[in-house]
Amino acid sequence: MAPWGYEKDNGPAHWHKDCPIANGKNQSPIDLINGEVKYDSGLKPLTAKYVPFSDAKFLNNGHSVQFQPSAGNGSELTGGPLAVKYNFEQFHFHWGNNDTEGSEHRVDGKMYPAELHFVHWNSTNPSFKDAVGSGGPNGLAVLGFFLKVGAENAALKPITDLIPKVKDAGTSVTVPSNFDMQAILPATLTDYYTYDGSLTTPPLAECVKWIVFKQPLEVSAAQMEAFRSVINRDGKPMGGNYRPPCPLHDRAVKTSFK
Numbered sequence: 001m002a003p004w005g006y007e008k009d010n011g012p013a014h015w016h017k018d019c020p021i022a023n024g025k026n027q028s029p030i031d032l033i034n035g036e037v038k039y040d041s042g043l044k045p046l047t048a049k050y051v052p053f054s055d056a057k058f059l060n061n062g063h064s065v066q067f068q069p070s071a072g073n074g075s076e077l078t079g080g081p082l083a084v085k086y087n088f089e090q091f092h093f094h095w096g097n098n099d100t101e102g103s104e105h106r107v108d109g110k111m112y113p114a115e116l117h118f119v120h121w122n123s124t125n126p127s128f129k130d131a132v133g134s135g136g137p138n139g140l141a142v143l144g145f146f147l148k149v150g151a152e153n154a155a156l157k158p159i160t161d162l163i164p165k166v167k168d169a170g171t172s173v174t175v176p177s178n179f180d181m182q183a184i185l186p187a188t189l190t191d192y193y194t195y196d197g198s199l200t201t202p203p204l205a206e207c208v209k210w211i212v213f214k215q216p217l218e219v220s221a222a223q224m225e226a227f228r229s230v231i232n233r234d235g236k237p238m239g240g241n242y243r244p245p246c247p248l249h250d251r252a253v254k255t256s257f258k
C-alpha cells in the first residue's frame, strides 16, 4: 500500500489493511452526541503546565503540521479523568479545504473547520513509544480543541506565521524559544467530553484517553488560509486530513459539564 494518507487510494478506508485495529471497538474520532453523553461529577479540573521549550521544531510530516520539542522539558498534564501525570509530546492540526469541514470529532454531527490535538504520554512509561504500545486506554492523553473562524488567535500566530516555511512535506523550522504554548489554552480547562479511544491516524492504537473541549478556539480566516496552503507528500493541498467518525460500540462518553 502506498504510504497512508487521505486520498482516494490511501485514505481511511484503506488503513485497515496495514492496521487491522482500524475496525476495532475503541476507535477515534467519534461523533459526540449530546443526547447520549453522561455528566460525571467526579471529573476533576484538568491542569496543563507548559514550560517554554529551548529547541522545538515545527514540521510538515506529509499528513499534518506539528510542533515537536526535541525532548521532554517538564511540560505536563494532570487531573480531569487522568490518574497519573502525562508528559507533553507534540501538538498538530487537522483541517478542511473550506469552513464546513475539517475537524475529526463532531458535535451532534457538526464539523468545525479544524481541530488541534495536544498529545501527552503516561509518565509511568519509559518513553512515548512505550506508552503507545502499553495496551489499554491510559497510554496517551490527547486534548482536542475545535477551531472556528473568528478573531485572530494571537497565541497561535507564532505557529501559523511559520506555516509558509513548512509548506512542503518533509520540511521543518526551529520555533523561536519565546513561543508561549501555555497561551494557546483557555485560562481554565473546563467543559470537556472524555472517552476511551485511539490514535486517529495509523497505527490507530487504542491507547488514548480523549479529552475534547466543548468551547472552540477562534482563528482568523487568514490563519485558516495558511493551513490550506500546506502541501502533502503527493503535492496536493493537505486540507481534508481528518478521519471520519468511528462507531461508538459500547463506550460511554462522559462530560465535565451538565
Ligand SMILES: CC#CCOc1ccc(CNS(N)(=O)=O)cc1
Pocket: 117, 119, 129, 132, 133, 142, 198, 199, 200, 201, 202, 203
Ligand atoms: C509508536 C508510535 C507511534 C506514532 O505516534 C503517533 C502519535 C500521535 C499521532 C497523532 N494521532 S492523533 N490525531 O490521534 O493525535 C499519530 C501517531
Ligand SMILES: [Zn+2]
Pocket: 092, 093, 094, 117, 200
Ligand atoms: Zn490528531
